[in-house]
Amino acid sequence: MNHPALARYPLALPGHHLLQVLHESENAIIVLASAPGGQPVVIKRFKFDASKLDQYLVDEFLMESLALGLLAHRGLVRPIDAGLLAGALYMIMEYVPGHTLRRQLSLMPLPPLEQALQWFTEITLALGEIHGIGLLHQDLKTSNILVRNDNSLALLDFGLETRLLVATGFMREDEIYCTPYYISPERIIGDPPDERTDLYALGVILYELLVGHKPYESTSLEELLKKQAIAPIPLLPATLHAYQPLVNGLLAKFPENRLQSTNIVVRLLQDIKQK
Structure with missing residues:
Protein backbone atom coordinates (compact mmCIF):
# COMPACT_ATOMS: atom_id res chain seq x y z
CA MET A 1 0.00 0.00 0.00
CA ASN A 2 1.35 3.41 -0.99
CA HIS A 3 0.80 6.24 1.45
CA PRO A 4 2.99 9.28 2.20
CA ALA A 5 2.95 8.62 5.95
CA LEU A 6 4.05 5.01 5.54
CA ALA A 7 6.74 6.07 3.10
CA ARG A 8 8.18 8.25 5.84
CA TYR A 9 7.44 5.83 8.70
CA PRO A 10 7.56 2.35 7.14
CA LEU A 11 6.40 -0.81 8.85
CA ALA A 12 6.67 -4.31 7.42
CA LEU A 13 5.31 -6.92 9.82
CA PRO A 14 5.71 -10.52 8.63
CA GLY A 15 2.39 -11.99 7.54
CA HIS A 16 0.51 -8.69 7.81
CA HIS A 17 -0.85 -6.93 4.76
CA LEU A 18 -1.43 -3.20 5.20
CA LEU A 19 -4.77 -2.17 3.72
CA GLN A 20 -5.65 1.41 4.63
CA VAL A 21 -4.39 4.31 6.76
CA LEU A 22 -7.27 5.07 9.11
CA HIS A 23 -5.75 8.00 10.95
CA GLU A 24 -2.52 9.92 11.35
CA SER A 25 -1.71 11.94 14.47
CA GLU A 26 1.35 13.86 15.51
CA ASN A 27 2.70 10.78 17.27
CA ALA A 28 1.44 7.74 15.36
CA ILE A 29 -0.12 6.23 12.26
CA ILE A 30 -3.18 3.96 12.57
CA VAL A 31 -3.46 1.34 9.83
CA LEU A 32 -6.08 -1.27 9.00
CA ALA A 33 -4.33 -4.52 8.12
CA SER A 34 -4.95 -8.17 7.42
CA ALA A 35 -3.33 -10.55 9.92
CA PRO A 36 -1.71 -13.88 8.93
CA GLY A 37 -4.98 -15.69 9.57
CA GLY A 38 -6.87 -13.24 7.36
CA GLN A 39 -8.71 -11.45 10.14
CA PRO A 40 -8.71 -7.63 10.11
CA VAL A 41 -6.59 -5.90 12.76
CA VAL A 42 -5.52 -2.34 13.49
CA ILE A 43 -1.83 -1.47 13.81
CA LYS A 44 -0.65 1.63 15.64
CA ARG A 45 2.83 2.55 14.44
CA PHE A 46 4.53 5.20 16.55
CA LYS A 47 6.56 7.83 14.73
CA PHE A 48 9.40 8.23 17.22
CA ASP A 49 12.65 6.29 16.86
CA LEU A 85 10.95 -3.72 14.57
CA ALA A 86 13.85 -1.79 13.02
CA GLY A 87 13.38 1.07 15.47
CA ALA A 88 9.60 1.18 14.96
CA LEU A 89 7.47 0.52 18.02
CA TYR A 90 4.01 -0.80 17.21
CA MET A 91 0.86 -2.19 18.77
CA ILE A 92 -1.56 -4.57 17.03
CA MET A 93 -5.16 -4.26 18.21
CA GLU A 94 -8.45 -5.93 17.46
CA TYR A 95 -10.46 -4.25 14.72
CA VAL A 96 -13.74 -2.88 16.05
CA PRO A 97 -16.18 -1.83 13.30
CA GLY A 98 -18.12 1.30 14.14
CA HIS A 99 -17.51 4.99 14.67
CA THR A 100 -16.50 7.24 17.53
CA LEU A 101 -18.81 8.47 20.26
CA ARG A 102 -17.80 11.99 19.22
CA ARG A 103 -19.25 11.38 15.76
CA GLN A 104 -22.33 9.76 17.26
CA LEU A 105 -22.96 12.80 19.44
CA SER A 106 -22.48 15.11 16.46
CA LEU A 107 -25.34 13.26 14.78
CA MET A 108 -27.43 12.93 17.96
CA PRO A 109 -26.20 15.59 20.42
CA LEU A 110 -28.71 14.66 23.10
CA PRO A 111 -29.29 10.90 23.35
CA PRO A 112 -32.27 9.60 25.34
CA LEU A 113 -31.52 9.58 29.07
CA GLU A 114 -31.57 5.78 29.30
CA GLN A 115 -29.06 5.52 26.46
CA ALA A 116 -26.84 8.25 27.92
CA LEU A 117 -26.71 6.49 31.29
CA GLN A 118 -26.06 3.11 29.66
CA TRP A 119 -23.13 4.54 27.73
CA PHE A 120 -21.81 6.29 30.82
CA THR A 121 -21.99 3.04 32.80
CA GLU A 122 -20.13 1.14 30.08
CA ILE A 123 -17.38 3.77 29.96
CA THR A 124 -17.06 3.75 33.74
CA LEU A 125 -16.81 -0.03 33.97
CA ALA A 126 -14.23 -0.18 31.18
CA LEU A 127 -12.19 2.55 32.87
CA GLY A 128 -12.39 0.57 36.09
CA GLU A 129 -10.81 -2.41 34.32
CA ILE A 130 -7.84 -0.24 33.31
CA HIS A 131 -7.47 1.19 36.81
CA GLY A 132 -7.78 -2.29 38.26
CA ILE A 133 -4.44 -3.33 36.78
CA GLY A 134 -2.73 -0.13 37.89
CA LEU A 135 -2.87 1.77 34.58
CA LEU A 136 -4.37 5.13 33.62
CA HIS A 137 -6.06 6.12 30.39
CA GLN A 138 -4.83 9.74 30.46
CA ASP A 139 -6.69 10.81 27.30
CA LEU A 140 -10.30 9.85 27.92
CA LYS A 141 -12.61 11.69 25.50
CA THR A 142 -15.46 10.92 23.14
CA SER A 143 -13.13 10.61 20.13
CA ASN A 144 -11.29 7.81 21.96
CA ILE A 145 -14.48 5.79 22.49
CA LEU A 146 -15.89 3.58 19.73
CA VAL A 147 -19.59 2.87 19.24
CA ARG A 148 -19.89 -0.69 18.00
CA ASN A 149 -22.49 -1.69 15.44
CA ASP A 150 -24.64 -3.08 18.29
CA ASN A 151 -24.50 0.35 20.03
CA SER A 152 -22.17 -0.80 22.81
CA LEU A 153 -18.97 1.11 23.54
CA ALA A 154 -15.26 0.30 23.61
CA LEU A 155 -12.42 2.48 24.88
CA LEU A 156 -9.26 2.85 22.84
CA ASP A 157 -6.01 4.82 22.61
CA PHE A 158 -4.76 4.20 26.14
CA GLY A 159 -1.97 6.43 27.39
CA LEU A 160 0.68 3.71 27.45
CA GLU A 161 3.08 5.70 25.30
CA THR A 162 3.22 8.92 27.35
CA ARG A 163 6.59 8.12 28.97
CA LEU A 164 7.98 7.13 25.59
CA LEU A 165 6.94 10.41 23.99
CA VAL A 166 8.83 12.29 26.69
CA ALA A 167 11.89 10.07 26.46
CA THR A 168 12.14 10.48 22.66
CA GLY A 169 11.57 14.24 22.74
CA PHE A 170 8.15 14.11 21.08
CA MET A 171 6.70 15.69 24.21
CA ARG A 172 8.19 17.79 27.00
CA GLU A 173 7.93 16.41 30.52
CA ASP A 174 5.89 19.45 31.59
CA GLU A 175 3.63 19.27 28.53
CA ILE A 176 0.03 18.24 28.98
CA TYR A 177 -0.84 15.10 27.02
CA CYS A 178 -4.60 15.24 26.84
CA THR A 179 -7.40 17.30 25.32
CA PRO A 180 -8.16 20.74 26.84
CA TYR A 181 -11.91 20.09 26.98
CA TYR A 182 -11.32 17.07 29.24
CA ILE A 183 -8.29 18.15 31.25
CA SER A 184 -8.49 18.18 35.04
CA PRO A 185 -7.49 21.30 37.00
CA GLU A 186 -4.51 19.60 38.65
CA ARG A 187 -3.03 18.64 35.29
CA ILE A 188 -3.21 22.26 34.14
CA ILE A 189 -0.80 23.24 36.91
CA GLY A 190 1.48 20.28 36.19
CA ASP A 191 0.55 17.84 38.95
CA PRO A 192 1.04 14.18 37.97
CA PRO A 193 -2.03 12.23 36.84
CA ASP A 194 -3.75 9.53 38.86
CA GLU A 195 -7.08 7.73 38.69
CA ARG A 196 -8.94 10.88 39.69
CA THR A 197 -7.57 12.63 36.61
CA ASP A 198 -9.38 10.07 34.45
CA LEU A 199 -12.49 10.49 36.61
CA TYR A 200 -12.58 14.22 35.87
CA ALA A 201 -12.61 13.45 32.14
CA LEU A 202 -15.35 10.92 32.85
CA GLY A 203 -17.35 13.73 34.45
CA VAL A 204 -16.97 15.88 31.35
CA ILE A 205 -18.31 13.00 29.24
CA LEU A 206 -21.24 12.49 31.64
CA TYR A 207 -22.20 16.16 31.39
CA GLU A 208 -21.87 16.01 27.61
CA LEU A 209 -24.11 12.93 27.43
CA LEU A 210 -26.77 14.49 29.67
CA VAL A 211 -26.83 18.05 28.34
CA GLY A 212 -25.59 17.85 24.77
CA HIS A 213 -22.51 20.02 25.16
CA LYS A 214 -19.37 20.15 27.29
CA PRO A 215 -19.42 21.83 30.73
CA TYR A 216 -16.76 24.35 29.75
CA GLU A 217 -16.36 25.74 26.25
CA SER A 218 -14.39 28.57 24.66
CA THR A 219 -12.73 29.44 21.37
CA SER A 220 -9.67 30.54 23.37
CA LEU A 221 -7.37 27.88 24.84
CA GLU A 222 -6.35 30.21 27.66
CA GLU A 223 -9.97 30.94 28.55
CA LEU A 224 -10.92 27.26 28.36
CA LEU A 225 -8.13 26.22 30.73
CA LYS A 226 -9.10 29.03 33.09
CA LYS A 227 -12.69 27.78 33.15
CA GLN A 228 -11.53 24.23 33.84
CA ALA A 229 -9.42 25.50 36.74
CA ILE A 230 -11.72 27.96 38.50
CA ALA A 231 -15.19 28.22 36.94
CA PRO A 232 -18.08 26.87 39.03
CA ILE A 233 -19.41 23.45 38.16
CA PRO A 234 -22.39 24.08 35.87
CA LEU A 235 -25.85 23.11 37.00
CA LEU A 236 -27.83 20.50 35.15
CA PRO A 237 -31.34 21.29 33.89
CA ALA A 238 -34.04 20.91 36.53
CA THR A 239 -35.25 17.64 34.97
CA LEU A 240 -31.79 16.12 35.58
CA HIS A 241 -31.25 17.57 39.05
CA ALA A 242 -30.97 14.09 40.59
CA TYR A 243 -27.66 13.57 38.75
CA GLN A 244 -26.07 16.80 40.00
CA PRO A 245 -24.26 15.08 42.92
CA LEU A 246 -22.65 12.71 40.42
CA VAL A 247 -21.53 15.59 38.20
CA ASN A 248 -20.27 17.52 41.22
CA GLY A 249 -18.35 14.52 42.49
CA LEU A 250 -16.60 13.97 39.18
CA LEU A 251 -15.90 17.60 38.27
CA ALA A 252 -14.64 18.70 41.69
CA LYS A 253 -11.73 21.11 41.20
CA PHE A 254 -9.51 19.42 43.79
CA PRO A 255 -8.82 15.70 43.33
CA GLU A 256 -9.19 15.03 47.05
CA ASN A 257 -12.80 16.28 46.80
CA ARG A 258 -13.55 14.18 43.72
CA LEU A 259 -15.13 10.74 43.65
CA GLN A 260 -12.17 8.45 44.25
CA SER A 261 -12.86 5.36 42.15
CA THR A 262 -15.05 3.97 39.40
CA ASN A 263 -16.67 1.63 41.93
CA ILE A 264 -17.89 4.63 43.92
CA VAL A 265 -19.17 6.24 40.70
CA VAL A 266 -21.18 3.13 39.80
CA ARG A 267 -22.65 2.86 43.31
CA LEU A 268 -23.68 6.52 43.35
CA LEU A 269 -25.36 6.16 39.96
CA GLN A 270 -27.24 3.09 41.19
CA ASP A 271 -28.38 4.97 44.30
CA ILE A 272 -29.67 7.85 42.16
CA LYS A 273 -31.58 5.51 39.88
CA GLN A 274 -33.24 3.78 42.84
CA LYS A 275 -34.58 7.00 44.36
Missing part, protein backbone atom coordinates in the same frame (compact mmCIF):
# COMPACT_ATOMS: atom_id res chain seq x y z
CA ALA A 50 12.30 3.68 19.58
CA SER A 51 15.82 2.35 19.04
CA LYS A 52 17.06 5.28 21.14
CA LEU A 53 14.88 4.39 24.12
CA ASP A 54 16.15 2.75 27.28
CA GLN A 55 15.23 -0.92 27.15
CA TYR A 56 13.25 -0.76 30.40
CA LEU A 57 10.84 1.78 28.82
CA VAL A 58 10.22 -0.50 25.86
CA ASP A 59 9.78 -3.48 28.19
CA GLU A 60 7.26 -1.54 30.31
CA PHE A 61 5.26 -0.62 27.22
CA LEU A 62 5.21 -4.22 26.01
CA MET A 63 4.21 -5.58 29.44
CA GLU A 64 1.43 -3.01 29.86
CA SER A 65 0.13 -3.80 26.37
CA LEU A 66 0.11 -7.51 27.29
CA ALA A 67 -1.68 -6.77 30.56
CA LEU A 68 -4.43 -4.87 28.73
CA GLY A 69 -4.73 -7.66 26.20
CA LEU A 70 -5.26 -10.22 28.95
CA LEU A 71 -8.23 -8.28 30.35
CA ALA A 72 -10.46 -9.40 27.45
CA HIS A 73 -13.10 -6.87 28.56
CA ARG A 74 -15.59 -6.03 25.83
CA GLY A 75 -15.49 -2.36 26.82
CA LEU A 76 -11.85 -2.12 25.76
CA VAL A 77 -10.33 -2.36 22.30
CA ARG A 78 -8.00 -5.28 23.04
CA PRO A 79 -4.29 -5.14 22.22
CA ILE A 80 -3.26 -8.37 20.48
CA ASP A 81 0.49 -7.87 20.25
CA ALA A 82 3.18 -5.21 20.47
CA GLY A 83 6.79 -5.10 19.47
CA LEU A 84 9.83 -3.26 18.18
Whole structure:
Protein backbone atom coordinates (compact mmCIF):
# COMPACT_ATOMS: atom_id res chain seq x y z
CA MET A 1 0.00 0.00 0.00
CA ASN A 2 1.35 3.41 -0.99
CA HIS A 3 0.80 6.24 1.45
CA PRO A 4 2.99 9.28 2.20
CA ALA A 5 2.95 8.62 5.95
CA LEU A 6 4.05 5.01 5.54
CA ALA A 7 6.74 6.07 3.10
CA ARG A 8 8.18 8.25 5.84
CA TYR A 9 7.44 5.83 8.70
CA PRO A 10 7.56 2.35 7.14
CA LEU A 11 6.40 -0.81 8.85
CA ALA A 12 6.67 -4.31 7.42
CA LEU A 13 5.31 -6.92 9.82
CA PRO A 14 5.71 -10.52 8.63
CA GLY A 15 2.39 -11.99 7.54
CA HIS A 16 0.51 -8.69 7.81
CA HIS A 17 -0.85 -6.93 4.76
CA LEU A 18 -1.43 -3.20 5.20
CA LEU A 19 -4.77 -2.17 3.72
CA GLN A 20 -5.65 1.41 4.63
CA VAL A 21 -4.39 4.31 6.76
CA LEU A 22 -7.27 5.07 9.11
CA HIS A 23 -5.75 8.00 10.95
CA GLU A 24 -2.52 9.92 11.35
CA SER A 25 -1.71 11.94 14.47
CA GLU A 26 1.35 13.86 15.51
CA ASN A 27 2.70 10.78 17.27
CA ALA A 28 1.44 7.74 15.36
CA ILE A 29 -0.12 6.23 12.26
CA ILE A 30 -3.18 3.96 12.57
CA VAL A 31 -3.46 1.34 9.83
CA LEU A 32 -6.08 -1.27 9.00
CA ALA A 33 -4.33 -4.52 8.12
CA SER A 34 -4.95 -8.17 7.42
CA ALA A 35 -3.33 -10.55 9.92
CA PRO A 36 -1.71 -13.88 8.93
CA GLY A 37 -4.98 -15.69 9.57
CA GLY A 38 -6.87 -13.24 7.36
CA GLN A 39 -8.71 -11.45 10.14
CA PRO A 40 -8.71 -7.63 10.11
CA VAL A 41 -6.59 -5.90 12.76
CA VAL A 42 -5.52 -2.34 13.49
CA ILE A 43 -1.83 -1.47 13.81
CA LYS A 44 -0.65 1.63 15.64
CA ARG A 45 2.83 2.55 14.44
CA PHE A 46 4.53 5.20 16.55
CA LYS A 47 6.56 7.83 14.73
CA PHE A 48 9.40 8.23 17.22
CA ASP A 49 12.65 6.29 16.86
CA ALA A 50 12.30 3.68 19.58
CA SER A 51 15.82 2.35 19.04
CA LYS A 52 17.06 5.28 21.14
CA LEU A 53 14.88 4.39 24.12
CA ASP A 54 16.15 2.75 27.28
CA GLN A 55 15.23 -0.92 27.15
CA TYR A 56 13.25 -0.76 30.40
CA LEU A 57 10.84 1.78 28.82
CA VAL A 58 10.22 -0.50 25.86
CA ASP A 59 9.78 -3.48 28.19
CA GLU A 60 7.26 -1.54 30.31
CA PHE A 61 5.26 -0.62 27.22
CA LEU A 62 5.21 -4.22 26.01
CA MET A 63 4.21 -5.58 29.44
CA GLU A 64 1.43 -3.01 29.86
CA SER A 65 0.13 -3.80 26.37
CA LEU A 66 0.11 -7.51 27.29
CA ALA A 67 -1.68 -6.77 30.56
CA LEU A 68 -4.43 -4.87 28.73
CA GLY A 69 -4.73 -7.66 26.20
CA LEU A 70 -5.26 -10.22 28.95
CA LEU A 71 -8.23 -8.28 30.35
CA ALA A 72 -10.46 -9.40 27.45
CA HIS A 73 -13.10 -6.87 28.56
CA ARG A 74 -15.59 -6.03 25.83
CA GLY A 75 -15.49 -2.36 26.82
CA LEU A 76 -11.85 -2.12 25.76
CA VAL A 77 -10.33 -2.36 22.30
CA ARG A 78 -8.00 -5.28 23.04
CA PRO A 79 -4.29 -5.14 22.22
CA ILE A 80 -3.26 -8.37 20.48
CA ASP A 81 0.49 -7.87 20.25
CA ALA A 82 3.18 -5.21 20.47
CA GLY A 83 6.79 -5.10 19.47
CA LEU A 84 9.83 -3.26 18.18
CA LEU A 85 10.95 -3.72 14.57
CA ALA A 86 13.85 -1.79 13.02
CA GLY A 87 13.38 1.07 15.47
CA ALA A 88 9.60 1.18 14.96
CA LEU A 89 7.47 0.52 18.02
CA TYR A 90 4.01 -0.80 17.21
CA MET A 91 0.86 -2.19 18.77
CA ILE A 92 -1.56 -4.57 17.03
CA MET A 93 -5.16 -4.26 18.21
CA GLU A 94 -8.45 -5.93 17.46
CA TYR A 95 -10.46 -4.25 14.72
CA VAL A 96 -13.74 -2.88 16.05
CA PRO A 97 -16.18 -1.83 13.30
CA GLY A 98 -18.12 1.30 14.14
CA HIS A 99 -17.51 4.99 14.67
CA THR A 100 -16.50 7.24 17.53
CA LEU A 101 -18.81 8.47 20.26
CA ARG A 102 -17.80 11.99 19.22
CA ARG A 103 -19.25 11.38 15.76
CA GLN A 104 -22.33 9.76 17.26
CA LEU A 105 -22.96 12.80 19.44
CA SER A 106 -22.48 15.11 16.46
CA LEU A 107 -25.34 13.26 14.78
CA MET A 108 -27.43 12.93 17.96
CA PRO A 109 -26.20 15.59 20.42
CA LEU A 110 -28.71 14.66 23.10
CA PRO A 111 -29.29 10.90 23.35
CA PRO A 112 -32.27 9.60 25.34
CA LEU A 113 -31.52 9.58 29.07
CA GLU A 114 -31.57 5.78 29.30
CA GLN A 115 -29.06 5.52 26.46
CA ALA A 116 -26.84 8.25 27.92
CA LEU A 117 -26.71 6.49 31.29
CA GLN A 118 -26.06 3.11 29.66
CA TRP A 119 -23.13 4.54 27.73
CA PHE A 120 -21.81 6.29 30.82
CA THR A 121 -21.99 3.04 32.80
CA GLU A 122 -20.13 1.14 30.08
CA ILE A 123 -17.38 3.77 29.96
CA THR A 124 -17.06 3.75 33.74
CA LEU A 125 -16.81 -0.03 33.97
CA ALA A 126 -14.23 -0.18 31.18
CA LEU A 127 -12.19 2.55 32.87
CA GLY A 128 -12.39 0.57 36.09
CA GLU A 129 -10.81 -2.41 34.32
CA ILE A 130 -7.84 -0.24 33.31
CA HIS A 131 -7.47 1.19 36.81
CA GLY A 132 -7.78 -2.29 38.26
CA ILE A 133 -4.44 -3.33 36.78
CA GLY A 134 -2.73 -0.13 37.89
CA LEU A 135 -2.87 1.77 34.58
CA LEU A 136 -4.37 5.13 33.62
CA HIS A 137 -6.06 6.12 30.39
CA GLN A 138 -4.83 9.74 30.46
CA ASP A 139 -6.69 10.81 27.30
CA LEU A 140 -10.30 9.85 27.92
CA LYS A 141 -12.61 11.69 25.50
CA THR A 142 -15.46 10.92 23.14
CA SER A 143 -13.13 10.61 20.13
CA ASN A 144 -11.29 7.81 21.96
CA ILE A 145 -14.48 5.79 22.49
CA LEU A 146 -15.89 3.58 19.73
CA VAL A 147 -19.59 2.87 19.24
CA ARG A 148 -19.89 -0.69 18.00
CA ASN A 149 -22.49 -1.69 15.44
CA ASP A 150 -24.64 -3.08 18.29
CA ASN A 151 -24.50 0.35 20.03
CA SER A 152 -22.17 -0.80 22.81
CA LEU A 153 -18.97 1.11 23.54
CA ALA A 154 -15.26 0.30 23.61
CA LEU A 155 -12.42 2.48 24.88
CA LEU A 156 -9.26 2.85 22.84
CA ASP A 157 -6.01 4.82 22.61
CA PHE A 158 -4.76 4.20 26.14
CA GLY A 159 -1.97 6.43 27.39
CA LEU A 160 0.68 3.71 27.45
CA GLU A 161 3.08 5.70 25.30
CA THR A 162 3.22 8.92 27.35
CA ARG A 163 6.59 8.12 28.97
CA LEU A 164 7.98 7.13 25.59
CA LEU A 165 6.94 10.41 23.99
CA VAL A 166 8.83 12.29 26.69
CA ALA A 167 11.89 10.07 26.46
CA THR A 168 12.14 10.48 22.66
CA GLY A 169 11.57 14.24 22.74
CA PHE A 170 8.15 14.11 21.08
CA MET A 171 6.70 15.69 24.21
CA ARG A 172 8.19 17.79 27.00
CA GLU A 173 7.93 16.41 30.52
CA ASP A 174 5.89 19.45 31.59
CA GLU A 175 3.63 19.27 28.53
CA ILE A 176 0.03 18.24 28.98
CA TYR A 177 -0.84 15.10 27.02
CA CYS A 178 -4.60 15.24 26.84
CA THR A 179 -7.40 17.30 25.32
CA PRO A 180 -8.16 20.74 26.84
CA TYR A 181 -11.91 20.09 26.98
CA TYR A 182 -11.32 17.07 29.24
CA ILE A 183 -8.29 18.15 31.25
CA SER A 184 -8.49 18.18 35.04
CA PRO A 185 -7.49 21.30 37.00
CA GLU A 186 -4.51 19.60 38.65
CA ARG A 187 -3.03 18.64 35.29
CA ILE A 188 -3.21 22.26 34.14
CA ILE A 189 -0.80 23.24 36.91
CA GLY A 190 1.48 20.28 36.19
CA ASP A 191 0.55 17.84 38.95
CA PRO A 192 1.04 14.18 37.97
CA PRO A 193 -2.03 12.23 36.84
CA ASP A 194 -3.75 9.53 38.86
CA GLU A 195 -7.08 7.73 38.69
CA ARG A 196 -8.94 10.88 39.69
CA THR A 197 -7.57 12.63 36.61
CA ASP A 198 -9.38 10.07 34.45
CA LEU A 199 -12.49 10.49 36.61
CA TYR A 200 -12.58 14.22 35.87
CA ALA A 201 -12.61 13.45 32.14
CA LEU A 202 -15.35 10.92 32.85
CA GLY A 203 -17.35 13.73 34.45
CA VAL A 204 -16.97 15.88 31.35
CA ILE A 205 -18.31 13.00 29.24
CA LEU A 206 -21.24 12.49 31.64
CA TYR A 207 -22.20 16.16 31.39
CA GLU A 208 -21.87 16.01 27.61
CA LEU A 209 -24.11 12.93 27.43
CA LEU A 210 -26.77 14.49 29.67
CA VAL A 211 -26.83 18.05 28.34
CA GLY A 212 -25.59 17.85 24.77
CA HIS A 213 -22.51 20.02 25.16
CA LYS A 214 -19.37 20.15 27.29
CA PRO A 215 -19.42 21.83 30.73
CA TYR A 216 -16.76 24.35 29.75
CA GLU A 217 -16.36 25.74 26.25
CA SER A 218 -14.39 28.57 24.66
CA THR A 219 -12.73 29.44 21.37
CA SER A 220 -9.67 30.54 23.37
CA LEU A 221 -7.37 27.88 24.84
CA GLU A 222 -6.35 30.21 27.66
CA GLU A 223 -9.97 30.94 28.55
CA LEU A 224 -10.92 27.26 28.36
CA LEU A 225 -8.13 26.22 30.73
CA LYS A 226 -9.10 29.03 33.09
CA LYS A 227 -12.69 27.78 33.15
CA GLN A 228 -11.53 24.23 33.84
CA ALA A 229 -9.42 25.50 36.74
CA ILE A 230 -11.72 27.96 38.50
CA ALA A 231 -15.19 28.22 36.94
CA PRO A 232 -18.08 26.87 39.03
CA ILE A 233 -19.41 23.45 38.16
CA PRO A 234 -22.39 24.08 35.87
CA LEU A 235 -25.85 23.11 37.00
CA LEU A 236 -27.83 20.50 35.15
CA PRO A 237 -31.34 21.29 33.89
CA ALA A 238 -34.04 20.91 36.53
CA THR A 239 -35.25 17.64 34.97
CA LEU A 240 -31.79 16.12 35.58
CA HIS A 241 -31.25 17.57 39.05
CA ALA A 242 -30.97 14.09 40.59
CA TYR A 243 -27.66 13.57 38.75
CA GLN A 244 -26.07 16.80 40.00
CA PRO A 245 -24.26 15.08 42.92
CA LEU A 246 -22.65 12.71 40.42
CA VAL A 247 -21.53 15.59 38.20
CA ASN A 248 -20.27 17.52 41.22
CA GLY A 249 -18.35 14.52 42.49
CA LEU A 250 -16.60 13.97 39.18
CA LEU A 251 -15.90 17.60 38.27
CA ALA A 252 -14.64 18.70 41.69
CA LYS A 253 -11.73 21.11 41.20
CA PHE A 254 -9.51 19.42 43.79
CA PRO A 255 -8.82 15.70 43.33
CA GLU A 256 -9.19 15.03 47.05
CA ASN A 257 -12.80 16.28 46.80
CA ARG A 258 -13.55 14.18 43.72
CA LEU A 259 -15.13 10.74 43.65
CA GLN A 260 -12.17 8.45 44.25
CA SER A 261 -12.86 5.36 42.15
CA THR A 262 -15.05 3.97 39.40
CA ASN A 263 -16.67 1.63 41.93
CA ILE A 264 -17.89 4.63 43.92
CA VAL A 265 -19.17 6.24 40.70
CA VAL A 266 -21.18 3.13 39.80
CA ARG A 267 -22.65 2.86 43.31
CA LEU A 268 -23.68 6.52 43.35
CA LEU A 269 -25.36 6.16 39.96
CA GLN A 270 -27.24 3.09 41.19
CA ASP A 271 -28.38 4.97 44.30
CA ILE A 272 -29.67 7.85 42.16
CA LYS A 273 -31.58 5.51 39.88
CA GLN A 274 -33.24 3.78 42.84
CA LYS A 275 -34.58 7.00 44.36
